[in-house]
Amino acid sequence: METILSVFVPIHREGHKFIGVFAVVTFMFFLMDLDFMVTIGIILTLWCAYFFRDPDRITPQKEGLIIAPADGVVQSVKTSVPPAELDMGDEQRIRVSIFMNVFDVHVNRVPADGKIIRQVYTPGKYLNASLEKACEDNERHALLLETTSGKYVAFVQIAGLVARRILCWAEDEKEMKAGERFGLIRFGSRVDVYLPKGVNSLVSVGQRAIAGETVIASEKGREKNRDGEIR
Numbered sequence: 709m710e711t712i713l714s715v716f717v718p719i720h721r722e723g724h725k726f727i728g729v730f731a732v733v734t735f736m737f738f739l740m741d742l743d744f745m746v747t748i749g750i751i752l753t754l755w756c757a758y759f760f761r762d763p764d765r766i767t768p769q770k771e772g773l774i775i776a777p778a779d780g781v782v783q784s785v786k787t788s789v790p791p792a793e794l795d796m797g798d799e800q801r802i803r804v805s806i807f808m809n810v811f812d813v814h815v816n817r818v819p820a821d822g823k824i825i826r827q828v829y830t831p832g833k834y835l836n837a838s839l840e841k842a843c844e845d846n847e848r849h850a851l852l853l854e855t856t857s858g859k860y861v862a863f864v865q866i867a868g869l870v871a872r873r874i875l876c877w878a879e880d881e882k883e884m885k886a887g888e889r890f891g892l893i894r895f896g897s898r899v900d901v902y903l904p905k906g907v908n909s910l911v912s913v914g915q916r917a918i919a920g921e922t923v924i925a926s927e928k929g930r931e932k933n934r935d936g937e938i939r
Contacts, residue, residue, distance in 0.1 A: 720815055722875060722892055723760025730756050759895065762815050765920030767887030771856070772927035774907070775886045776917035777819045777863050778899035780808040782924075783838060785909045785933055790862045790902045791843075791850045793828040802903045802933065804924050806917050807838050808868075808893070816891040817920040818884045819863055819901055822855040827878060837868030837898035849874045849891070853884070859904035859927055868897040887920035912936025 719727070734749025767775060788803040790796040808814055832847040847867040854860055865874045876891035884890065893899075903909065903925050911917060911924045912934050 717761045717763040719757055720760045720762040720892060722894075723756065726760070727753060727756050759810065759814065761813055762889075763813065765817070765887055765918065767817075767885075767920045768923055771821075772929075773886065773923050774820050774861060774901070774903060774925040774927065775817070776806060776911075776919050776922040776924050777816050777890075777901060778806045778808055778917065779812040779814075779919045780806045780898075780917060782911050782913055782915045782917055783807040783898070784840075785911065785913055788843075788902070791828075791830075791848070791864060793830060794826055794850050794852045794862055796852065796860065796862060796902075799905065801905060802907065802909050802925075804901045804903065804909050804911060805843075805898060806901075807898045810895055813919065814892050814894065814897070815889055815919065816865060816893070816899055818853065818878070818886055818888045818890050819924070820853060820855045820861050820886050821884070822853045822861070823883050824851055824878050824880055825854050826852040827876065827880060829874070829876075832867070834867055834869055837866055842866055842868070842898065843900055847874060849876045851876070851878060851890075855904070855927065857927055859907075861904060862902035864900045864902075865891055865893055866898045866900065867893060908933045910934055914938070 730753040737745040783805045787800040829849045833845045835842050850864040852862050873894050878890040907925050
């Protein structure tokens with residue numbers, strides 16, 4: 709039963725029109741008696757519904773936790789200067805990059821409790837999101853959040869090779885909670901999180917993160933960045 713429920717989860721409203729288009733085209737193939745194309749259409753319609761799934765998540769409740777904003781593989785954990793458009797200065801911070809493939813949930817979630825104090829959309833290219841230069845060259849939407857403890861967390865939606873639209877419905881000066889939905893990217897992309905000064909990562913490169921659930925850092929933590937190995 710749990711397996712069935714894990715597949716049949718709510719579909720985000722942004723996906724309804726795409727699913728509808730695939731379904732209509734598939735029905736037209738059916739009317740034209742194009743059996744092979746009908747099969748392809750059914751597969752694409754089901755995949756589209758799967759892509760836009762929007763399951764509920766259980767977000768850990770503890771002051772100072774920073775939660776993964778996206779589903780996917782932790783691609784890199786390194787020091788980097790935050791996006792210039794957020795005016796956070798030139799001091800490097802730990803950046804956790806999470807890469808989403810076309811089979812991951814693409815609804816993005818706020819990484820910490822706090823208030824959105826700035827957000828900037830920057831048009832750009834559509835390079836492979838796994839490339840390092842994608843954080844500078846690709847289309848992106850950067851947000852700066854002041855946590856309830858007064859620290860600053862930046863998180864950036866980055867369009868990828870296939871992605872063609874970044875959606876963000878977060879509002880400036882709005883108080884938000886960790887795990888709350890704030891955006892979505894179509895289709896395949898990446899989200900970077902710039903941790904507060906002096907805060908290290910609790911995830912390792914190659915680890916799979918779950919948006920709204922995986923703890924990637926703690927404002928009160930003092931341990932070094934974690935390493936991981938395949939076992």
